[in-house]
Amino acid sequence: MTAKSILTAAELDGIAALISHYPTARAACIDSLKLVQEKRRYIADDVLAEIAHLLGMSVAELDEVATFYNLIYRQPVGETVILLCDSVTCWMMGRNQVAADISKRLAIKDGETTADGKYTMLPIVCLGHCDHAPAMLMGKTLVGNVDAAQLDRLLPEARA
C-alpha cells in the first residue's frame, strides 16, 4: 500500500495472513473486519473503503456484509461492550431486572454508550450459558448467574 493507507502495517499484514486461509480474498472479509475492529472498536467509512479495496470488493459489497452481522459495529462503541442475553432462559431467570440494574448504574439504555466512552450495552441472543442464566459477555469474558453482587464486582465504579 501507499503511504496514505489508513490501516497500520500490522493490520495490513494481518489481513494478508487472513487471505491466505481462503481460495478467494473476499472470503477473508469478515475476518478482516473483525481484525481491524479489534483495536479501532468500530468500522468507520474510510476504513471500510480501504478494506474493500484490499479485498477487491466494491465498498457497497463490503458494507452489505458489514451491516448484516451484528458483531460488526459501524458506529463507535465503548471500550467494553456489555452483551446481555435476552433469549428465553435468561428472560425467565430475570435478565430484564439485570438490564434495568445495569441501565441504572451506567445511566445508559440498550444501544447507548456511557459519556466517558467506557461501556456500551446491547442485547444478544443465547450465549450458550443457559445453565447459568442470566448470562452476559463483558468484552470477551463470559459471566453467568449475573445478579447485583456480580455487577458490584464487575462495574465497581458504578455501584447501585
Added chain:
Amino acid sequence: MKRPLTKNIIVNQMPFDLVAYERAGGYQTVRQSLGKIDPDAVLAAVVDSGLGGCGGGGFPTGRKWQAMPSVATRPGPRYFIVNADEMEPGTFKDRLLLEGDPHQLIEGIILSAYAVQANHAYVFIRGEYHRAIALMEQAIGEAEAAGLLGDNILGSGFNLIIHVHGGAGRYICGEETALLNSLEGRRAIPRSKPPLPMISGLFGAPTIVNNVETICNIPHIVANGAEWFRSLGRNGAAGTKIFGVSGRVNRPGTYELPMGTPMREMIEEHAGGMKPGYALRALLPGGASTGFMLENDLDTPMSFAAFAAKGNRLGTGTAIILDDKTCPVGFIANLQHFFAQESCGWCAPCRDGLPWVEQTLKSIEAGEGKLEDLDLLTEMTDTLAPGRTFCALAPGAMASLTTGLAYFRDEFERHIRDGECPWT
C-alpha cells in the same frame, strides 16, 4: 455408564493439551488409520454405527458422507466443515465440547476428512465464543507442530489443514448453506437446495457440513467399532449424547447419557427435579425450534426417532423448562422475538410474517389482545409451515407456537379476557 464424549472434560479446568490427550489414548485412531486402512472402511464404520447428526436434524451422518461424489468422478478441492455456530436458544452443548476437549474434535475432523478425502477443513465458531476460538486455535497449533495436521500427516500421504473461522453474529449462520455463504465472505442467506452441499458447496466444491458433537463421536466409533457404539444407546437408539436442561430445576447443566434415555430420567434423576416451589408446566425438548412437550409425555426416550414418532423433534437435546410461575404467553413472545429478529430477510413469508407474529403476541401480553388474534396466529402457523419458506428457520419458529396455542389456549384467552398477565 460410559461417557466417551466427556471422559476428558473436567468443568472449569483447562482442557487436555496434546500430551495429556495422547496419554489418555488420543490420536491412536489417526495413527492406526491414516494410510493404513482404506478411507471407505472409516466411512463404512460410520454408516454402520447409526450415528445421527447432532445439529438438530438427526440425519444419518454416514449417508450424508456417501452422497459426496468420489474423488475419481469429481477431482479437485473438497471441504469438510464443522458447524460450531450454536445459537439456538437453550443450547449449550457444543461449547462444552469445544472448550472442554478441543483435541477430540480435531481427531474427529482428521478421521472424517480422511473418510471423505477432503484436504481443507473449516471450523465455523460463532464470534461470541471467544474462549472456544482461542482454545481450538491453540490445539490446532499443537497438532500441526506434532505432524498430526499439515502435509503428509505421519507419512500417510494424506494432507489436511484446519482453519478456525470466527463468526460475526446472526443465528442464520448455523443453517448450513447460509454458513457456506458466510464463509465465502457474503451475507448469510441460505442457498436453494438442490444442489446439496455434498455436490456443490463451499466455492462450488463438494462439501460436508457436520455439527461439533456429531464429529466428536467419530474417534470413538473408529476406535471401538460400530457394534460397540450401537450398544451404548437405549430403546433402539445408538451411542450417547450430550443432553442438557435449563430453567428452574435443581441442577441445570449438561449430561452425557445413552441416546434413548427417557426425558423424565434426565429431569428427575440427573437434573434433580424441579426447584422447591416450582412445578413443571411444559418443556421444549431441544432448543427454541422444537415443540412443547407436557408432563404426560416425559417418558418418551430421547432419540430422534421417538420424538419424530410423537410429531415433535429432539432438536439439540438441551431442554428448556417452562415452570408454573412463568407466563406461557410471555415465554412464547420471547421466542418469537428471537426468530423475528434473526430472520435473514430473504423470503417474504418469514421476513414479514414473524414480526407480525411477534407484534400480535406483544399486544396480547400488554393486555390489548383480541380473541381473533388467536385465529390470526393459528393461520400464521400454517403460512410458515415446513415447505412454505426458503429455509427451516420459520417452520422451526412455528413449532413452539403451534403447540403453545394448543396447550395453553386457556392462558391465552385469560390474558385477552382479563387484559393482564396473571403471572407478573
